Amino acid sequence: MKCTNQFIKPIGLFILWCFCPLWVIAQNITVKGLVKDNMGEPVIGASVLQKGTNNGTITDMDGQFSLSVPANSTITVSYIGYKTQDVPVAGKKQITVQLKEDTEVLSEVVVVGYGQMKRSDLTGSVVSVTDAAIKKSVPTSVDQALQGRAAGVQIQANSGTPGASSAIRIRGINSLNATNQPIFVIDGVVVDSSTDDVNNNPLANISPSDIESMDVLKDASATAIYGARASNGVIMITTKKGKAGTASVSYDGYVGWQNMPKHLEMMNLQEYAMHYNERTEAQIVNHSNAFVRPDLLGEGTDWQKELFSNAFMMNHNISVNGGNQTVTYAFSGAFLD
Secondary structure, three states: OHHHHHHHHHHHHHHHHHHHHHHHHHOEEEEEEEEEOOOOOEOOOOEEEEOOOOOEEEOOOOOEEEEEEEOOOEEEEEOOOEOOEEEEOOOOOEEEEEOOEOHHHHOOOOEHHHOEOOHHHOOOOEEEEEHHHHHOOOOOOHHHHHOOOOOOOEEEEOOOOOOOOEEEEOOOOOOOOOOOOOEEEEOOEEEEOOOOOOOOOOOOOOOHHHEEEEEEEOOHHHHHHHHHHHHHOEEEEEEOOOOOEEEEEEEEEEEEEEOOOOOOOOOOHHHHHHHHHHHHHOOOOOOOHHHOOHHHOOOOOOHHHHHOOOEEEEEEEEEEEEEOOOOEEEEEEEEEO
């Protein structure tokens, strides 16, 4: 028994001595580091995680982090828009990580406020009108180009005067003492139609032939970036821009006549006099000496024919665009009579 105990003690000490390096290797160390972007600027809020575990932290305002991990572990650094990187600790207590842009991820970013979004990514209520649809008609203003082409958008002309505004309702009537007009975003610039005034038309100076596309945003999430101004909806207009290459000149125009498609059938003067006398006998209106003898009256004046006549109209548009890889240009002019 004594001999056995003498052998057991050295063996136990040997086994304990073998486990000591493993304990030293497995102990944690505090790793401090700095996370930078591809331009060398510190990245705020980057995720720093021990690979394969939930042990992690995020970078502070200076892009720095501190994390306790095993000396032989690997940390994973990630941030939106950048490629995820795995960095072996290898016993180092100071690490600097420079992230690289992930172009594939960046191409999927959607900027709703300025209209840069993929059609497959849209979850809100959006109606689009392209330049091909505009060319199928002869609108004299942008709001006329939207009329009848955008579902859920009600457009009613306030006046027949060229350039006059139209009443546009995307979400119905939302206010009793303020405007119900939507806001217009033209190439990223917000143009606010603050009133329903007939003469206040922010679209009057834009030729329909210069428009590439129009998007009508109706849901709250898509218009959130514009705040309370977007409560009546947003109409986003993208105009045509120059393209790199040989300069090109394009022209489109038309000449035509406008007339009344249908004249309403109205009573002539003699028929109106007889009708007026019948209403007098029924004591609906007072007696008039002008209609005592309807048989002596003629047909009178057809005011529809006097007010409406065939109107000659013309529209001419010319544009020049081109440029190179550095600078592009686009000039356009329109004449409407």
